[in-house]
Amino acid sequence: SQQGEEDPQALSIQEGENATMNCSYKTSINNLQWYRQNSGRGLVHLILIRSNEREKHSGRLRVTLDTSKKSSSLLITASRAADTASYFCATAVISGGYNKLIFGAGTRLAVHP
Amino acid sequence: NAGVTQTPKFQVLKTGQSMTLQCAQDMNHNSMYWYRQDPGMGLRLIYYSASEGTTDKGEVPNGYNVSRLNKREFSLRLESAAPSQTSVYFCASIPGQTHNSPLHFGNGTRLTVT
Numbered sequence: 001s002q003q004g005e006e007d008p009q010a011l012s013i014q015e016g017e018n019a020t021m022n023c024s025y026k027t028s029i030n031n032l033q034w035y036r037q038n039s040g041r042g043l044v045h046l047i048l049i050r051s052n053e054r055e056k057h058s059g060r061l062r063v064t065l066d067t068s069k070k071s072s073s074l075l076i077t078a079s080r081a082a083d084t085a086s087y088f089c090a091t092a093v094i095s096g097g098y099n100k101l102i103f104g105a106g107t108r109l110a111v112h113p
Numbered sequence: 114n115a116g117v118t119q120t121p122k123f124q125v126l127k128t129g130q131s132m133t134l135q136c137a138q139d140m141n142h143n144s145m146y147w148y149r150q151d152p153g154m155g156l157r158l159i160y161y162s163a164s165e166g167t168t169d170k171g172e173v174p175n176g177y178n179v180s181r182l183n184k185r186e187f188s189l190r191l192e193s194a195a196p197s198q199t200s201v202y203f204c205a206s207i208p209g210q211t212h213n214s215p216l217h218f219g220n221g222t223r224l225t226v227t
Binding site: 004030031033035043048088090092098099100101103104105 | 117155157169205210212213214217218219
């Protein structure tokens with residue numbers, strides 16, 4: 001099974017609602033990163049949260065990290081149609097002597113006008 | 114700044130053909146990466162280069178070779194393409210050699226092998 005697993009796999013909401021995506025992982029991490037991918041494009045970094053941090057904000061985005069539960073959540077408040085995209089968490093770990101960034105399979109978010 | 118540029122955007126190959134995917138970054142980054150993205154599987158690391166002149170295997174290196182031509186350019190070569198290599202390929206870079214800063218991605222190459 002994967003190091004980072006997002007939940008849910010897909011989420012459909014109305015504009016103005018909040019969207020929450022969760023990420024669980026298995027091993028100790030240095031940091032956890034969230035990315036967004038619009039259809040047909042590359043991934044764009046949203047927020048990086050370090051293992052000694054519990055919460056970070058960026059505009060309408062709020063990320064929490066609970067290392068005791070090995071989980072993170074991404075909250076998008078007051079969603080807009082433009083937030084429609086896939087969202088990925090990625091965990092930075094040290095494995096086999098080198099640094100790795102392991103991606104989950106993503107959450108597909110659809111925001112309807 | 115263009116960031117990370119990948120060429121081509123699309124490519125169709127027949128089984129057994131070869132091709133090279135090009136990637137260049139203009140941010141003076143040290144480390145560069147090649148990932149593949151398949152439906153429902155997230156991104157998987159093929160090869161990476163922590164600095165000019167070095168390359169290392171990632172999670173799924175079989176069937177691929179790479180060249181770190183200089184600090185800017187990192188190419189991915191398929192010597193004999195197979196249908197299992199149908200995927201979207203992303204190049205990415207970071208300033209240092211650890212993942213303490215986020216990846217910068219190109220827009221991808223969509224490859225179909227028939």
